[in-house]
Amino acid sequence: MASSTTGVFCRPPCDCANPPVGRVFEHASEALTAGFRPCRSCRPLHNREPDPDWYQPLLCEIEADPARRWHDPDLERLGLDSGTVRRWFVENHGVTFHAYCRLWRMGELLRRIQQGAAAEPVIAELGYESESDFREAFALAFGHPPSAVDRESCIWLGRLRTPLGSMLAGAADAGLFLLEFADRGLTDTRLKQLRHELGRVCLPGAHPLIPRIQQEIDAYFEDGLRSFTAPVRISGTAFQEQVWHALQTIPYGQTRSYSDIAHQVGHDDAGRAVGRATGDNRIALVLPCHRVVGSGGELVGYGGGLGRKRYLLALEQSEAFSLSRV
Known part of the structure; x- marks a missing residue:
């Protein structure tokens, strides 16, 4: 519902002091286009669509045992459809479920080594048969050996939620390198560009800048944030x-x-x-x-x-x- 008097549109029912009575729009985008602004109380732009029930438990299993090699029958034994899981990961993380698991395992190994852990026991713990096995898998994924990677050359990838769908953020200590809608079809191309042009390795993982940019995106959609303060790193011609x-x-x-x-x-x-x-x-x-x-x-x-x-x-x-x- 939208009110021509206040210029506000709400998600019915709304508990604001003066709920609008007037024009009805099927989609928030139609109300925005007509010049109405979102209500601060019911926040009609807020994406209330939750993650699927299976997502967090599955993510916890991946993070608890990154050495595990997942296969479609493993998902089916959990009552999940492998095709549904694959499509959801592509749309929300930019990669398939199996690719996500492989990259998470590599990222966890790199994080531990960068934090000072001895390489040999970590490599064994995370399911690689030997250091050469890990080096071969890493080189196949990124085109160069892991010895060429340090903290400054890692970009950590995280999923952000917006009213317009998931976005993929890539962050490092130097700033934000990537922020794109995950389903736009160029995610793999962007990650390859970051790798080839900047020598950066992109891996799923946590970085303090990712929750910061999520907060700013929430404020942009819901509170009219006019400018972002998160540092960015651009590199091109x-x-x-x-x-x-x-x-x-x-x-x-x-x-x-x-x-x-x-x-x-x-x-x-x-x-x-x-x-x-x-x-x-x-x-x-x-x-x-x-x-x-x-x-x-x-x-x-x-x-x-x-x-x-x-x-x-x-x-x-x-x-x-x-x-x-x-």
Whole structure:
């Protein structure tokens, strides 16, 4: 429900002091597009869809015994459909369930060694037959031996929840390297880019920056956060970095065209190149490529999908409008 008087829309039923009575929208994106802002009480943008019941118990089993080699019959013995599990992990983690397990095992081994544990007993404990077995598996996954990896060359991957679906975050001590919707189809390409271009190894695991960016994303969707403070690390060609820095200057609630950005970076005839550089942005939302539109204001060229782009712009414009009336 949405109220033209207050400019607010709610998720019925809502226990706010003055629940709106007026227009009815089937989806929150429609209310946003119509210029209404989300209620602070019932938080209609909050993603209330829980993880499947099997997810946390399964994750606990993986983390408790990272040496275990999982197979489809193991899932079936737990009453799970292997195809359902595979699809859910791809959509929410960017990799299949079995790939996630392999990467978690490698990541756990690296974490322990980096924390000072002796390599030989850890390698045996985590189910590798020998150091050479681990080195071979690691090189097959990442293209170089684990001896080339230290704390500074690891990027830890975590799943974030948003009203628009899961996002994959990649963080290290240096900052945020990756933030993309997990289902966009380019996750594997992005991880390979980070590995080949930056020499970084991407592994599932915890990092303090991941819960921090989750808090900021929650505030962005639910409380109108206008700018992110989490540190980011961008790396590309000189032109790409110019474009990515220009994205950060687009004010909340506003848009710029590709030609506007081209002019800003000093290449008036490089509109198409700006489009390619925008598409190569690996840090969505924080580097707001969704605020770049066609010359006529049309929505084009968003890797997360035009539906998401429309939603994000409507969200920002409704919040910006509500603040302008205060």
